[in-house]
Amino acid sequence: MKRREFLKAVGVGTAAAFGLPHIALSQARPVKVGVLLPLTGPFAFAGQAGLEGWRDAAEYVNEVLGGIGGRKLELLVEDTGYDVAKATAAFNRIVSRERPEDLLFVYGDSTGTAKALAPELTRLGLPFSGTTFSNELADPEKYPTIYIFGPTYNDMFEALLRQIQRTKARARVALVYSNTEFGRDPIPYAKKRAPELRMEIVHEEVTPTSFTDATSIILNLRRANPDFVILQGYALSVEPLILRTAREQGLKATFMGTYYSSDLALIQRAGPAAEGFIVTYHNPYWYDTLNQGVQELLRFRQRKGRDTSYRPTYYMGSATVMFAVAEAMRRAAQAGKLSRAGLAEYLEKIEDYTALGLSRGYKFVNHRLPQTKLYRANTRTGRFDAITDWVVLG
Known part of the structure; x- marks a missing residue:
């Protein structure tokens, strides 16, 4: 498939195919995503690579896909040091200062963080995912707002x-x-x-x-x-x-x-x-250059003047989650339901989406994607x- 045909197939117009914004982003408040990552500490290498994936995908959504219903997508990044107490404090800072109608999703750094935040996530109706693939968390009855973007x-x-x-x-x-x-x-x-x-x-x-x-x-x-x-x-x-x-x-x-x-x-x-x-x-490797999503990210980094050498699995996994969450937000916005509840509803409805080929699909079963x-x-x-x-x- 030629690149322009591919971009058209995933909803990107002619302007975007030439690397220009699909539509001008409005001056409305941004749609926000909290990202809690271990940027220091024993897993800093993973957190920093993951952050690259989040930023590339978020910028791609803003600059190529036109944002979220004309609103800019904004990341709120906090360092956790891979410490549950620090992650919890970072989460509380973000939640206390952001409007519920703007902060629609949070991503955390561990199983421990997810479990610690679970009661508050449920109370707030705030969709959440993280680096964890915990079997326990793949339980929509016990953890109704937690999603596992992969197999347990x-x-x-x-x-x-x-x-x-x-x-x-x-x-x-x-x-x-x-x-x-x-x-x-x-x-x-x-x-x-x-x-x-x-x-x-x-x-x-x-x-x-x-x-x-x-x-x-x-x-x-x-x-x-x-x-x-x-x-x-x-x-x-x-x-x-x-x-x-x-x-x-x-x-x-x-x-x-x-x-x-x-x-x-x-x-x-x-x-x-x-x-x-x-x-x-369950993601493609960066060297899978026949994969359309890898091709898009490679071209995007080239256009930005960024290093195009091998990007690790933490990068690929993070970018894939960001694309999926953004797509659910875009569909919720088109339906007039851009809210935490609307995002959760449309996460359950994007099984036909493949994140530009980076995923087999998003058919959640008990809030996890059981495929590898x-x-x-x-x-x-x-x-x-x-x-x-x-x-x-x-």
């Missing part, structure tokens, strides 16, 4: 366990996870599901989120002799170290991880030890190669 960790583990089942009958599986909500979240599901798929959990290893020596972990794994090892709850803080140590110690198991282990940084840091590492991932692909690390090319088509998980 249970969904991701289901995809990995199905891959194990396809690969080896009666496989022996080890679970290595951090002692955090992030790490523990899918473990009960894995322990229940594995026997149903006729595989055995032969070892569990619970660790801090970061450490500098993985020798004891690998020795324990060697004694357990698993066929597969699933890592959860680290966000690249220790996966490369574990993989390098496993290679040095001669452990032959296949290692796996979920969304936050899926970035190219894993291959770059682990080197040859990353070969064959399998991950779940599996990729395998290829150290010769330095990329993750898709090994499945979309795996739809109920």
Whole structure:
């Protein structure tokens, strides 16, 4: 599809196709989105990359798509340091100073932040999402305003366990996870599901989120002799170290991880030890240049004079959420329902939207998008190669 035809198909007019605003934004108050990210602290690399994605997508909405019903989209960015107390304080600052009719969505930095804010989000009727894929949060009865823009960790583990089942009958599986909500979240599901798929959990290893020596972990794994090892709850803080140590110690198991282990940084840091590492991932990679959304973001950054080298998974995920939220806002505005309740209504109605090709779609099931692909690390090319088509998980 030619670029102009593509832009027309997603509702962008001729002026926008030449990089000009679709329509002039009115002087009305902006529509605001609160963005609470760890711009400092242990996950600052993820927060800063994510912020790039939020800003690029928001600017694209304003400059190419004409904003939200003629109103400018504005981000309210706060640093959390990946600390629930700081995130809560930042949220309270934003909510206290902004008008409810202007502040329509908030994005947070963790499962802990989402749970801490949940009662107030419900009271305010304020739609929310975050970096979390917590299974518990994908419950519209308990958390009516929280949306998970991807599969839950249970969904991701289901995809990995199905891959194990396809690969080896009666496989022996080890679970290595951090002692955090992030790490523990899918473990009960894995322990229940594995026997149903006729595989055995032969070892569990619970660790801090970061450490500098993985020798004891690998020795324990060697004694357990698993066929597969699933890592959860680290966000690249220790996966490369574990993989390098496993290679040095001669452990032959296949290692796996979920969304936050899926970035190219894993291959770059682990080197040859990353070969064959399998991950779940539900956005295109920046190097998927046949993807229309990637092409649009690449051209947009070129026009802005911004770095067009590889953008990490945190960038892709953030941009995808921003596009989806903006589209729901645009549809709500067209229906005369641009409000928190209207945004929630239209988030449930955008299943035909694909965020310029960055998503398979937004058909929420229990406020999550139960779909992913599996990729395998290829150290010769330095990329993750898709090994499945979309795996739809109920």
